[in-house]
Amino acid sequence: MFTEKHFPNSVTGKELDVYLENAWYRMGLSIFTCHFLFFENSLYSPIWLRLPLDGLVLRKSLQKNLRQNRQRFRTIVRQGVIDEEKEGLYQLYKSNFRGRLSATIQDSILDGQPTNIFDTFEVCVYDGERLVGFSFFDLGNTSLASIKGVYDPDYARFSLGIYTMAEEIQFGIDLGFQFYYPGYIVPGYLRFDYKLRMGRSEDVQFFDLKTRGWQAMSHFSSQNIPVGVLSGKLNRIGQALADAEIAVQMLYYPAYEANTFPYEQERFLESPLFLTLFNNVFPRPRFIIYYDLWSEQYLFTHCMPVEDLGLYFEYTMQFDTKEARHFLDFILKKTQIIETQDMQAIVQLAVEINGLIKPPGLWGILK
Numbered sequence: 001m002f003t004e005k006h007f008p009n010s011v012t013g014k015e016l017d018v019y020l021e022n023a024w025y026r027m028g029l030s031i032f033t034c035h036f037l038f039f040e041n042s043l044y045s046p047i048w049l050r051l052p053l054d055g056l057v058l059r060k061s062l063q064k065n066l067r068q069n070r071q072r073f074r075t076i077v078r079q080g081v082i083d084e085e086k087e088g089l090y091q092l093y094k095s096n097f098r099g100r101l102s103a104t105i106q107d108s109i110l111d112g113q114p115t116n117i118f119d120t121f122e123v124c125v126y127d128g129e130r131l132v133g134f135s136f137f138d139l140g141n142t143s144l145a146s147i148k149g150v151y152d153p154d155y156a157r158f159s160l161g162i163y164t165m166a167e168e169i170q171f172g173i174d175l176g177f178q179f180y181y182p183g184y185i186v187p188g189y190l191r192f193d194y195k196l197r198m199g200r201s202e203d204v205q206f207f208d209l210k211t212r213g214w215q216a217m218s219h220f221s222s223q224n225i226p227v228g229v230l231s232g233k234l235n236r237i238g239q240a241l242a243d244a245e246i247a248v249q250m251l252y253y254p255a256y257e258a259n260t261f262p263y264e265q266e267r268f269l270e271s272p273l274f275l276t277l278f279n280n281v282f283p284r285p286r287f288i289i290y291y292d293l294w295s296e297q298y299l300f301t302h303c304m305p306v307e308d309l310g311l312y313f314e315y316t317m318q319f320d321t322k323e324a325r326h327f328l329d330f331i332l333k334k335t336q337i338i339e340t341q342d343m344q345a346i347v348q349l350a351v352e353i354n355g356l357i358k359p360p361g362l363w364g365i366l367k
Contacts, residue, residue: 135164
């Protein structure tokens with residue numbers, strides 16, 4: 001699965017280490033992993049990062065930021081607490097933030113609940129007695145995970161978001177932690193690139209989805225970004241189908257996370273991108289092709305949409321229109337026709353099925 005989510009009642013330090021090692025991340029009181037994201041009506045792939053701390057020497061720019069801000073501000077690292085002072089600063093930060101944030105810091109960190117199942121610490125930055133920035137980070141036994149950074153927009157020139165992350169890293173180094181996890185970057189979406197400033201490309205590591213292991217960013221190749229692999233594979237077979245005069249359209253599928261919902265004994269499509277065939281006859285997907293990154297094979301499947309998902313995605317996606325290329329129904333896989341690396345085998349089957357389908361307007365669908 002490309003997206004998984006757990007709702008634990010408790011999380012030990014050792015358990016958090018294992019989650020982080022496998023590119024999972026805390027969100028509120030749940031913990032999840034994902035490898036595809038929809039931002040501004042486009043599909044992206046998050047690339048999870050970590051920074052090994054053993055023997056790490058901070059980049060000179062980070063050392064400078066740390067030194068200057070320690071001289072300019074009073075900084076405290078301690079057990080994390082949500083209070084009115086932080087809530088007030090969060091609301092100020094939120095009002096100047098470009099994008100969507102949780103209504104309150106309590107909602108963001110604790111899903112609005114009164115207790116925390118994680119061992120959360122905070123970095124608080126004061127200008128005199130005024131709180132101008134803070135961050136929360138979780139502790140495992142050997143790992144730290146950066147969760148949330150907030151700062152006063154009037155102090156943006158001091159790069160307090162970078163500064164609190166640097167303090168988190170230094171805290172981990174001083175106490176002998178092994179890894180620091182800052183979350184993910186999103187190639188093609190620059191908002192998260194600041195996390196790469198935490199270390200040199202040979203120091204920062206990324207989670208490689210194919211090998212399920214961590215590698216240095218110096219080995220990262222844009223050719224292996226999952227969304228690029230999917231779109232490339234589907235474009236190639238889509239062109240072959242079009243050349244065979246098969247009606248075909250590529251669709252985004254934001255409901256690829258359907259298997260995280262509590263539907264038992266159902267087999268939902270788990271690919272965020274797919275081809276729908278014979279769309280000149282079927283107004284909603286019935287025959288689809290998607291590419292499995294794990295098996296590296298194409299799957300040609302007969303399916304059926306089962307439920308409108310507009311309410312789930314109304315805040316992040318446009319509704320299903322021809323222009324948007326978004327399909328907001330659960331897609332239930334009924335019959336797998338073929339799974340293969342051979343594009344021509346699928347094209348041949350599609351041609352045969354196309355020969356059985358009557359043109360629109362005639363009685364029935366199949367001859």
